[in-house]
Amino acid sequence: xxxxxxxxxxxxxxxxxxxxxxxxxxxxxxxxxxxxxxxxxxxxxxxxxxxxxxxxxxxxxxxxxxxxxxxxxxxxxxxxxxxxxxxxxxxxxxxxxxxxxxxxxx
Amino acid sequence: xxxxxxxxxxxxxxxxxxxxxxxxxxxxxxxxxxxxxxxxxxxxxxxxxxxxxxxxxxxxxxxxxxxxxxxxxxxxxxxxxxxxxxxxxxxxxxxxxxxxxxxxxx
DNA sequence: CAGATATTTGGCTATATGGCCAAATGCGGC
DNA sequence: GCCGCATTTGGCCATATAGCCAAATATCTG
Numbered sequence: 001x002x003x004x005x006x007x008x009x010x011x012x013x014x015x016x017x018x019x020x021x022x023x024x025x026x027x028x029x030x031x032x033x034x035x036x037x038x039x040x041x042x043x044x045x046x047x048x049x050x051x052x053x054x055x056x057x058x059x060x061x062x063x064x065x066x067x068x069x070x071x072x073x074x075x076x077x078x079x080x081x082x083x084x085x086x087x088x089x090x091x092x093x094x095x096x097x098x099x100x101x102x103x104x105x106x
Numbered sequence: 107x108x109x110x111x112x113x114x115x116x117x118x119x120x121x122x123x124x125x126x127x128x129x130x131x132x133x134x135x136x137x138x139x140x141x142x143x144x145x146x147x148x149x150x151x152x153x154x155x156x157x158x159x160x161x162x163x164x165x166x167x168x169x170x171x172x173x174x175x176x177x178x179x180x181x182x183x184x185x186x187x188x189x190x191x192x193x194x195x196x197x198x199x200x201x202x203x204x205x206x207x208x209x210x211x212x
Numbered sequence: 213c214a215g216a217t218a219t220t221t222g223g224c225t226a227t228a229t230g231g232c233c234a235a236a237t238g239c240g241g242c
Numbered sequence: 243g244c245c246g247c248a249t250t251t252g253g254c255c256a257t258a259t260a261g262c263c264a265a266a267t268a269t270c271t272g
Contacts, residue, residue, distance in 0.1 A: 213272100214271100214272090215270105215271085215272090216269100216270085216271080216272105217268100217269085217270085217271105218267100218268080218269085218270105219266105219267080219268080219269105220265105220266080220267070220268095221264105221265085221266070221267085222263105222264085222265075222266085223262105223263090223264090223265100224261100224262090224263090225260105225261090225262090226259100226260090226261085227258100227259080227260085227261100228257100228258080228259070228260095229256100229257080229258070229259090230255105230256090230257085230258095231254100231255090231256085231257100232253105232254090232255095233252105233253090233254095234251105234252085234253090235250105235251085235252075235253100236249105236250080236251070236252085237248100237249080237250070237251085238247105238248085238249080238250095239246105239247090239248085239249105240245105240246090240247090241244100241245085241246090242243100242244085242245085242246105
């Protein structure tokens with residue numbers, strides 16, 4: 001595996017990693033309905049505003065979200081709606097699943 | 107957000123998280139071409155066999171891969187090929203990108 | 213059973229992540 | 243300029259990840 005291939009994998013992993021957190025999935029789903037400001041998004045989440053802000057920054061840095069300041073608020077919106085397609089695949093994975101070694105099955 | 111919604115997000119995040127690593131993306135891509143045993147997969151990666159084994163276990167636990175022992179070898183295969191669709195979206199994200207705050211820009 | 217090969221697991225360390233609080237920054241109004 | 247609201251950032255701690263090596267486990271062969 002050459003450096004270019006490695007770089008390509010790193011870049012892809014960075015984007016996927018940005019999606020790899022329940023709170024961030026929630027934010028993405030919430031933004032699918034349209035732009036929202038940070039405070040509004042925070043009310044849907046059980047976490048500090050600062051935490052939500054950081055999650056939003058992760059998604060923005062990955063190129064998944066964009067934001068724009070309007071007045072004192074900053075509105076985030078989904079820049080790459082294709083990520084919503086991930087969910088369909090995941091349902092498929094879980095359906096195929098049925099009895100894999102989930103290991104943390106209590 | 108109720109417990110059910112939280113659980114749904116957790117489950118989804120678990121699957122995406124399994125994909126959120128360059129080496130694991132490499133493994134998934136390699137397996138797109140057909141099943142492979144651990145040693146074969148390891149030769150394509152700059153890492154210890156034990157490390158690759160653990161990565162494969164992560165993907166298997168997420169339901170993305172399945173494996174089957176044949177003789178002394180264990181063959182892994184892609185159980186949920188839909189994850190390959192992630193890549194297309196990621197290219198789209200990167201294309202939309204062009205000049206976001208990558209933040210780690212030296 | 214002993215030996216060889218393939219894979220996984222235990223143990224350990226280093227680094228990355230996620231969370232909170234408190235403080236800083238940005239913007240608008242008085 | 244000072245105050246208030248919205249958001250981000252710094253600092254800190256706890257936990258999770260990823261990696262390696264060494265040891266354990268599994269299968270086949272003689």
